[in-house]
Every structure is written in C-alpha cells, then in structure tokens.
Amino acid sequence: MRDDVRDDVLKRLSYIEGHLAGIRKMIEDDRYCVDILKQSYAVRRAIEKIEALILNGHLHTCVLEGIRGDRQEQVLGELLELYELANK
Amino acid sequence: MRDDVRDDVLKRLSYIEGHLAGIRKMIEDDRYCVDILKQSYAVRRAIEKIEALILNGHLHTCVLEGIRGDRQEQVLGELLELYELANK
Amino acid sequence: MRDDVRDDVLKRLSYIEGHLAGIRKMIEDDRYCVDILKQSYAVRRAIEKIEALILNGHLHTCVLEGIRGDRQEQVLGELLELYELANK
Amino acid sequence: MRDDVRDDVLKRLSYIEGHLAGIRKMIEDDRYCVDILKQSYAVRRAIEKIEALILNGHLHTCVLEGIRGDRQEQVLGELLELYELANK
Numbered sequence: 001m002r003d004d005v006r007d008d009v010l011k012r013l014s015y016i017e018g019h020l021a022g023i024r025k026m027i028e029d030d031r032y033c034v035d036i037l038k039q040s041y042a043v044r045r046a047i048e049k050i051e052a053l054i055l056n057g058h059l060h061t062c063v064l065e066g067i068r069g070d071r072q073e074q075v076l077g078e079l080l081e082l083y084e085l086a087n088k
Numbered sequence: 089m090r091d092d093v094r095d096d097v098l099k100r101l102s103y104i105e106g107h108l109a110g111i112r113k114m115i116e117d118d119r120y121c122v123d124i125l126k127q128s129y130a131v132r133r134a135i136e137k138i139e140a141l142i143l144n145g146h147l148h149t150c151v152l153e154g155i156r157g158d159r160q161e162q163v164l165g166e167l168l169e170l171y172e173l174a175n176k
Numbered sequence: 177m178r179d180d181v182r183d184d185v186l187k188r189l190s191y192i193e194g195h196l197a198g199i200r201k202m203i204e205d206d207r208y209c210v211d212i213l214k215q216s217y218a219v220r221r222a223i224e225k226i227e228a229l230i231l232n233g234h235l236h237t238c239v240l241e242g243i244r245g246d247r248q249e250q251v252l253g254e255l256l257e258l259y260e261l262a263n264k
Numbered sequence: 265m266r267d268d269v270r271d272d273v274l275k276r277l278s279y280i281e282g283h284l285a286g287i288r289k290m291i292e293d294d295r296y297c298v299d300i301l302k303q304s305y306a307v308r309r310a311i312e313k314i315e316a317l318i319l320n321g322h323l324h325t326c327v328l329e330g331i332r333g334d335r336q337e338q339v340l341g342e343l344l345e346l347y348e349l350a351n352k
Contacts, residue, residue, distance in 0.1 A: 076323045
C-alpha cells in the first residue's frame with residue numbers, strides 16, 4: 001500500500017473506532033433502536049469506503065504486477081472472489 | 089432493549105472492536121490487501137448480525153406498542169426507511 | 177395489495193422485462209462487458225424499488241392486521257426474515 | 265465473451281425471464297406479499313450470478329489485454345467503478 005493511502009485508511013479507521021464507541025454509548029444509554037441502527041448503517045458505509053481505497057491500491061500494485069508477471073490466474077481469481085464476498 | 093439482548097449486542101460489539109484493531113495492525117504491518125479486505129468483509133457481516141438483533145428487539149417492543157397504540161404511521165414509516173437504508 | 181400499488185408494481189415489472197430484453201440483445205451483439213454489467217446493476221436497483229413498494233403495502237395491511245389480531249409472532253418473524261434475506 | 269460463457273449467461277437469462285413471469289402471475293393472483301418478496305430476492309441472486317460470470321470473462325479477456333497493452337488506467341478504473349456500483 002502506498003504511504004498516503006495507508007495514512008488515509010488508518011485515519012478513517014480511527015474515525016470508525018470513534019463512531020463504534022458512540023454506538024456503544026447509545027446502546028448503554030438505551031437510546032431509540034432506530035437511531036442506533038442508522039448509525040450502524042453509517043459505520044458500514046464508512047468501512048466500505050475504506051475497502052474501496054484498499055482495493056484501488058491493490059489494483060494499481062499487486063494486480064498490475066501479477067498480470068505483467070506470472071501470477072495472472074491468482075490475482076484474477078482473487079478479484080472475482082473479493083467481488084463475490086463483498087456482496088454476501 | 090431487553091437486558092439479555094443488550095448484553096449480547098455489547099459483547100458482539102467488543103468482538104468487533106477487537107477485530108478492527110486486528111485490521112489496523114494488518115494495515116500497519118503492510119499485510120496483503122486481499123487478506124485485509126476479507127477481514128473487513130467479516131467485520132461488516134458481524135455488524136449486520138448486531139443490526140438483526142437490534143431490529144428484532146425493536147419489532148417486539150416499539151413496533152408492537154406503536155401499532156397497538158397510536159403511532160402506527162411512524163413505526164411503519166421507520167421500518168420501511170430502515171429496510172431501504174440497510175441496502176444502500 | 178391495494179389496486180394502485182399492484183398497478184404500479186406491474187408497470188414497473190413490464191419495464192424491467194423490457195430492460196432484461198435489452199441486456200439479452202447486448203450480450204448477443206457482443207457489447208462491452210462493462211456496459212452490460214452496468215445495465216444489470218440498474219435492473220437490480222429497479223427490482224429493489226418494486227420490493228420496497230410491495231413491502232410498504234405489506235406493512236400497512238397484513239402486518240397491521242396481524243399485530244392487531246393474533247398473528248403477531250408470525251408477521252414479526254417474517255419481517256425479520258425478509259430483512260435478512262434482502263441483504264444476502 | 266467466450267462462446268460457452270455467453271451460452272451459459274443467455275440460458276440463465278431465460279430462466280430469470282421465466283422466474284419474473286412467475287412473479288407477475290403471483291402479483292396478479294394476489295398471492296401473499298412475503299412469498300412474492302422471497303421470489304424477488306431469488307431473482308436478484310440469479311442476476312448477481314450472471315454478473316459474476318460476465319465479470320469473470322471480462323477479467324480474463326479485456327482486463328488482461330488492457331493491462332498488457334496500454335489501457336491499464338481505463339480497465340482498472342472501470343473495475344473499481346463496477347465494484348462500487350455493484351453494492352449501491
């Protein structure tokens with residue numbers, strides 16, 4: 001992973017950890033379930049954004065190198081697996 | 089939320105927090121992106137499981153009471169909104 | 177289902193059938209895969225919109241009647257099942 | 265698209281068209297909404313399976329050629345776009 005991508009991902013991860021701590025407090029304080037669920041959806045959206053950043057970095061490094069080298073079947077198989085897992 | 093549901097949800101939340109800390113370490117250690125992404129998908133699945141528990145509790149408390157009381161439009165509107173948001 | 181909802185759903189279904197016929201033609205004409213995939217995603221979005229209409233109708237009829245009657249456990253269990261299935 | 269992949273995709277598309285016709289009949293016959301929704305989810309799953317087949321073919325043809333040729337940025341950008349659109 002490039003340094004600037006890693007920094008961005010780690011910063012977003014910190015934000016998500018804070019968001020989860022907020023959800024924990026909402027649950028402990030017995031807040032309205034609908035509000036808790038909306039926050040939980042927002043956390044999942046934020047995680048998906050991190051995944052897109054990591055995937056983009058992966059495409060431009062390992063996938064490029066793998067296809068130009070001799071690991072073409074491996075990197076393409078992994079991409080398809082990731083695509084299918086992401087929606088499960 | 090019923091006490092046993094809240095305990096279960098908080099326990100699962102602790103597990104997710106630990107899982108995210110593991111992902112942070114993987115990123116810092118420059119581990120293979122595909123492995124990081126798979127762990128990230130697993131975290132999202134775990135969050136969805138928590139959401140199902142919270143929603144189930146919500147259905148059996150606020151939704152029941154709202155429909156038997158006079159807040160029927162509110163609780164049904166919220167359910168539809170949650171359903172649509174969950175897939176976004 | 178209310179008559180106006182059914183009419184709306186059937187009209188949207190006709191549109192989806194036409195959209196799928198267009199995708200079939202794109203495949204037979206050997207069009208660019210990326211363009212085919214984008215059309216396929218659009219069809220899934222259109223199906224989800226129909227599902228939201230049907231679910232909304234279901235909430236305001238069967239769920240209301242079930243909760244006010246004696247089938248509360250059944251309708252709530254089904255709602256949770258639908259919610260989980262929708263994301264699978 | 266390779267001929268055997270195209271044949272498989274078109275066969276699955278015919279199945280989906282039949283499945284949608286079944287859903288239309290369920291709606292016209294005023295069948296239980298929960299049953300209709302479950303059939304609709306099944307159709308979306310079947311469409312996703314077709315998408316995986318098309319994507320797999322795309323990876324092994326256009327993406328390989330693009331990366332080995334000079335359209336690397338285009339094919340990688342499209343892959344990321346597809347990945348993000350697939351979940352929307």
